[in-house]
Amino acid sequence: xxxxxxxxxxxxxxxxxxxxxxxxxxxxxxxxxxxxxxxxxxxxxxxxxxxxxxxxxxxxxxxxxxxxxxxxxxxxxxxxxxxxxxxxxxxxxxxxxxxxxxxxxxxxxxxxxxxxxxxxxxxxxxxxxxxxxxxxxxxxxxxxxxxxxxxxxxxxxxxxxxxxxxxxxxxxxxxxxxxxxxxxxxxxxxxxxxxxxxxxxxxxxxxxxxxxxxxxxxxxxxxxxxxxxxxxxxxxxxxxxxxxxxxxxxxxxxxxxxxxxxxxxxxxxxxxxxxxxxxxxxxxxxxxxxxxxxxxxxxxxxxxxxxx
Amino acid sequence: xxxxxxxxxxxxxxxxxxxxxxxxxxxxxxxxxxxxxxxxxxxxxxxxxxxxxxxxxxxxxxxxxxxxxxxxxxxxxxxxxxxxxxxxxxxxxxxxxxxxxxxxxxxxxxxxxxxxxxxxxxxxxxxxxxxxxxxxxxxxxxxxxxxxxxxxxxxxxxxxxxxxxxxxxxxxxxxxxxxxxxxxxxxxxxxxxxxxxxxxxxxxxxxxxxxxxxxxxxxxxxxxxxxxxxxxxxxxxxxxxxxxxxxxxxxxxxxxxxxxxxxxxxxxxxxxxxxxxxxxxxxxxxxxxxxxxxxxxxxxxxxxxxxx
DNA sequence: TACAATCATGAGGCAATTTCATTATTTTAC
DNA sequence: GTAAAATAATGAAATTGCCTCATGATTGTA
Numbered sequence: 237x238x239x240x241x242x243x244x245x246x247x248x249x250x251x252x253x254x255x256x257x258x259x260x261x262x263x264x265x266x267x268x269x270x271x272x273x274x275x276x277x278x279x280x281x282x283x284x285x286x287x288x289x290x291x292x293x294x295x296x297x298x299x300x301x302x303x304x305x306x307x308x309x310x311x312x313x314x315x316x317x318x319x320x321x322x323x324x325x326x327x328x329x330x331x332x333x334x335x336x337x338x339x340x341x342x343x344x345x346x347x348x349x350x351x352x353x354x355x356x357x358x359x360x361x362x363x364x365x366x367x368x369x370x371x372x373x374x375x376x377x378x379x380x381x382x383x384x385x386x387x388x389x390x391x392x393x394x395x396x397x398x399x400x401x402x403x404x405x406x407x408x409x410x411x412x413x414x415x416x417x418x419x420x421x422x423x424x425x426x427x428x429x430x431x432x433x434x435x436x437x438x439x440x441x442x443x444x445x446x447x448x449x450x451x452x453x454x455x456x457x458x459x460x461x462x463x464x465x466x467x468x469x470x471x472x473x474x475x476x477x478x479x480x481x482x483x484x485x486x487x488x489x490x491x492x493x494x495x496x497x498x499x500x501x502x503x504x505x506x507x508x509x510x511x512x513x514x515x516x517x518x519x520x521x522x523x524x525x526x527x528x529x530x531x532x533x534x535x536x537x538x539x540x541x542x543x544x
Numbered sequence: 545x546x547x548x549x550x551x552x553x554x555x556x557x558x559x560x561x562x563x564x565x566x567x568x569x570x571x572x573x574x575x576x577x578x579x580x581x582x583x584x585x586x587x588x589x590x591x592x593x594x595x596x597x598x599x600x601x602x603x604x605x606x607x608x609x610x611x612x613x614x615x616x617x618x619x620x621x622x623x624x625x626x627x628x629x630x631x632x633x634x635x636x637x638x639x640x641x642x643x644x645x646x647x648x649x650x651x652x653x654x655x656x657x658x659x660x661x662x663x664x665x666x667x668x669x670x671x672x673x674x675x676x677x678x679x680x681x682x683x684x685x686x687x688x689x690x691x692x693x694x695x696x697x698x699x700x701x702x703x704x705x706x707x708x709x710x711x712x713x714x715x716x717x718x719x720x721x722x723x724x725x726x727x728x729x730x731x732x733x734x735x736x737x738x739x740x741x742x743x744x745x746x747x748x749x750x751x752x753x754x755x756x757x758x759x760x761x762x763x764x765x766x767x768x769x770x771x772x773x774x775x776x777x778x779x780x781x782x783x784x785x786x787x788x789x790x791x792x793x794x795x796x797x798x799x800x801x802x803x804x805x806x807x808x809x810x811x812x813x814x815x816x817x818x819x820x821x822x823x824x825x826x827x828x829x830x831x832x833x834x835x836x837x838x839x840x841x842x843x844x845x846x847x848x849x850x851x852x
Numbered sequence: 853t854a855c856a857a858t859c860a861t862g863a864g865g866c867a868a869t870t871t872c873a874t875t876a877t878t879t880t881a882c
Numbered sequence: 883g884t885a886a887a888a889t890a891a892t893g894a895a896a897t898t899g900c901c902t903c904a905t906g907a908t909t910g911t912a
Contacts, residue, residue: 241552241553242552242624242628243551243552243553244549244550244551244552245549245551284631284635285635286634286635300634301631301635304627304630304634305631307627308623308624308626308627311623312620312623312624315616315619315620315623316550316616316620318616319612319613319615319616322612323592323594323609323612323613326594326608326609326612327592327593327609
């Protein structure tokens, strides 16, 4: 019967729990085991003599007591984050440079809000996006034309460190009245007679082509577009199909504009890493930026999962 | 090299540190050893890579980094306290009864502000003071005419529990031009030819008489007054001397209205306890009231010390 | 200068938290 | 409806981290 008092650790757990809707998912978010969180939550409930949430539902529902503690967690976590930023600035100064190289188009969806938040917190750090879509963003790091690169693979390289951001599933989208719209899982062959719509980037940067179509020897006809919304429009108008992150198309799926399918039996998983120069890993504003990206993304994008 | 993150425990330590001005005093306030706090603070400084305060001064001075964390602590502690009150209300309900029996006049100095704060937090609890100064306030508890008694000794009694509040020193006050005004320590004999001014209560409730004068067989002439300010006036006008809590007379000492002396070599220590019925010990509003009293008193009264 | 008070430090003990392994329960799929 | 999968609870073992103890260093004071 542990009688330990409330700690910030507990509040962080509650926040993760509210965002994930399940104990096991929340456990991944705070890098602990499901068991640890189960014990921790039970200890909290014992401490206050109150149930904090109903376990029999999915996603779980908080009780009024749970809601109250959750409200505290929300109030406190912002204050703590602000104080810790100030501590970092006191240690390392206010200024710095953060030029970001981006390799994927959809990244902008989550990058922009994160950059906006970051600008508020670190007004003296020069924040930039390195223009163009480079096939080798990591090269830009070493030649000091960028300070941070967003990439989908962590290829070991001297002097470069990869920090996991998050993982998500790429889904195939098609018109609602597409003949195969009801098929929940598509295989490479199903795409043989389709038109594939994608961003105008080299094939190596298209996971669907590189990981699925090429290995299967399937080569559908192509069409490109720069803008996500334009691709959605083309798909809805039966001009072809496209592979998109689930979180990018969920709003359109919910409104019934298009249909979606899983790619391959176990789905096409995508991962995102931030690459930094080894020397910059400990920079406070760098760490804070990555933290902001993760926080914001998990809070706003549906279907994300934690990346080791 | 501990890398543990910030916890509420650390913030509480910083608050105690700011109020006490020394690590060892703060340690008593949070019921830990000086060593524990020293380790804890060092861990914090290591964690942020910043000094939090200068140890070479008395009272210690916070660095800007320390001030920043202290500010966080102040913001957060209020929020946490509020949430924990709400949790208690959720568990036990809003209402209750809290009738307080008081045995000493000066208690009102700290009791009133505490009661005001409490009323804000527990509007549905009936808060009262049991009128008159009873020689046996604990009796009122058992006959259910009071729910809490303030007393200066913890005499064991069935069904009654004593909770320590705080300890302080009683000092002798006299006119500034009193012949013995420069004497730093008075003994019982020094009072033989004085007039002792005190509240109109039985001798057993006067620590000076019971613990010092009676054992020494000294019996000075007396004069009584109901009001603290009136007693101060009489003392300043050379009508006699009085024994008062240090914290009650400090403002007058600072302004030079009167002089003070220690009573006996090691001073006359007074203690205050709250007596409750055993059954009420776990009542949330009761615990919160006692907590409020301690917090408020330590924050506003000078020279208090912790009571085991 | 010595003494008292305060603070720092390292080692050791202990308790709180985490993990592991397993069982119970709920949800999903067929 | 049952089987399989996912999720949560539980107890025991292990680890981690915190606190205390004992002692030495430092600061302020008579």
